[in-house]
Amino acid sequence: MSLLKLLIFHPIPMLSAFTGTAHGYYQYTMHECVYSTSDYSDMVFLESYSFNKVVDLQFNSSVGKFVGYTEQGVKYAENFNKDPAILQDAKAAVDTYCRPNVQLDDTSVLDKSVKPKITLRSARQAGGSRPAVLVCSAYEFYPKKIKVSWLRDGKEMTSDVTSTMEMADGNWFYQIHSELEYTPKSGEKISCMVEHASFSKPMITDWDPSLPEGERNKIAIGASGLVLGVIIAAAGLIYYKKKSAGRILVPN
Numbered sequence: 001m002s003l004l005k006l007l008i009f010h011p012i013p014m015l016s017a018f019t020g021t022a023h024g025y026y027q028y029t030m031h032e033c034v035y036s037t038s039d040y041s042d043m044v045f046l047e048s049y050s051f052n053k054v055v056d057l058q059f060n061s062s063v064g065k066f067v068g069y070t071e072q073g074v075k076y077a078e079n080f081n082k083d084p085a086i087l088q089d090a091k092a093a094v095d096t097y098c099r100p101n102v103q104l105d106d107t108s109v110l111d112k113s114v115k116p117k118i119t120l121r122s123a124r125q126a127g128g129s130r131p132a133v134l135v136c137s138a139y140e141f142y143p144k145k146i147k148v149s150w151l152r153d154g155k156e157m158t159s160d161v162t163s164t165m166e167m168a169d170g171n172w173f174y175q176i177h178s179e180l181e182y183t184p185k186s187g188e189k190i191s192c193m194v195e196h197a198s199f200s201k202p203m204i205t206d207w208d209p210s211l212p213e214g215e216r217n218k219i220a221i222g223a224s225g226l227v228l229g230v231i232i233a234a235a236g237l238i239y240y241k242k243k244s245a246g247r248i249l250v251p252n
């Protein structure tokens with residue numbers, strides 16, 4: 001899976017002191033597990049200490065020690081790095097904290113994922129020098145994280161692509177829309193590719209340029225009308241023939 005997974009976010013707020021009525025101080029620690037592979041091989045653990053929105057110091061498991069960013073943060077970092085117990089705990093956190101928690105989160109989210117319903121339609125046909133516009137939409141999916149991209153003969157197209165943000169439907173599901181402006185060439189294959197946690201591999205929908213659905217409907221309605229017209233005309237003709245033939249048989 002190529003999607004960047006969610007960060008786990010466990011703030012531990014500590015309100016340390018109040019002065020007066022309008023102002024407060026806010027000190028908090030944040031633990032994050034950052035990863036993008038399903039085997040968690042690239043898992044990074046971050047532990048950040050902040051005071052009033054300013055990060056004082058941070059432990060990054062790729063670095064392996066605490067690094068201070070402010071005057072007092074540098075002092076704290078020095079002390080933490082000198083304490084073998086603290087350093088040991090922080091270094092082990094990828095295995096003791098991140099992997100078990102991420103596994104729990106993954107199983108609770110991934111087996112509740114809902115596949116998107118994908119539609120691919122033409123918003124504008126090419127005419128003269130005006131490029132064509134296709135819209136690929138994904139509806140009713142969960143979780144929110146999704147990637148919609150365009151392929152021309154299997155290769156990703158990057159120019160003239162516009163995407164909306166994932167939009168909440170208000171019922172735990174999301175939708176997203178992506179537009180492609182392109183100049184059609186004969187023999188090419190344009191596809192919309194959707195990557196989502198509910199799919200084991202990317203879902204590719206090929207564009208069928210033969211006739212857009214609206215045009216097909218118009219032709220179907222026109223054809224039905226024509227057939228109906230021919231039947232009524234034929235019935236009328238037969239009726240007229242019979243009537244006029246009957247008239248001749250009746251002598252005056």
Ligand SMILES: *[C@@H]1O[C@H](CO)[C@@H](O)[C@H](O)[C@H]1NC(C)=O
Binds near residue numbers: 044046060061062063
């Ligand atoms: C953690 O440290 C590594 C190595 O220095 C760096 O590449 C990465 O960006 C750091 N992560 C964060 C979130 O700062």
